[in-house]
Amino acid sequence: MTLPATETLLLREDGPFLHVTLNRPESRNAMSLTMVDELMAVFDAIATDDNCRAVILRGSNGHFCAGGDIKDMAGARMKAASGDSDAHFQLNRRFGKMISRANKLPQVLITVLEGAVLGGGFGLACISDIALAADDARFGLPETGLGVIPAQIAPFVVQRIGLTQARRLALTGARFNGSEAARLGIVHEAVPAAELDARLDATLTQVRRCAPHANRITKQLVLSVGEQPLESLLDQAARDFAAAVTSSEGAEGTMAFVQKRLPNWAE
Secondary structure, three states: OOOOOOOOEEEEEEOOEEEEEEOOHHHOOOEOHHHHHHHHHHHHHHOOOOOOOEEEEEEOOOOOEOOEOHHHHHHHHHHHHOOOOOHHHHHHHHHHHHHHHHHOOOOEEEEEEOOEEEOHHHHHHHHOOEEEEEOOOEEEOOHHHHOOOOOOOHHHHHHHHOHHHHHHHHHHOOEEEHHHHHHHOOOOEEEOHHHHHHHHHHHHHHHHOOOHHHHHHHHHHHHHEOOEOHHHHHHHHHHHHHHHHOOHHHHHHHHHHHOOOOOHHHO
């Protein structure tokens, strides 16, 4: 795959997997506008790459992401004071477009969560297909305590854990650890930090066993629930099923099952 040059991200290809590390350790990987734009560029680069099957998103130096970048917010405040009434809107909305894009990434998106998982970092955890956390990671929505709102994050938090818990977390700014995040359904597993890499390896082995195109279509189907009428969704799912059965993946999967071997995409 052809990847863009980046200043705030470390990119590493590992066969069909792309490891993306948020790399602003001096600010606990706070989400700057540059980082947002670079993530968008990476998503653009891999969107149609069938060879890329999963994206692993984590942070450097023991933290995932501490939220939005204070310097960018100060810059928007200066622009607003100079007459740019849309400065804060544009800054906030750009992050929202990135997280929405990440949510619909055709690849499997895996987050590995350590240290600070706050604000925007919390939002990224909520849109990942698989979230693995250190049991001592620190989660929270601190926005209202700063006099602002979790504007682009709140809808994804509600989708992830439901209205009841989302209201409590957003309206109290409560902080909690990775074990509690697993109980709430924000993450799928919470383990000691020393075990995260092993859990990631096991997860990637599971992903490798799934047919790449079938995974893409299945993710698209799941994300379409609630966005279109059920009967039309089921009609489309039936068409996709018929196409899958007669595809090269369907043929290989059936043959591998009969021959009691792994399909070629899992080797």
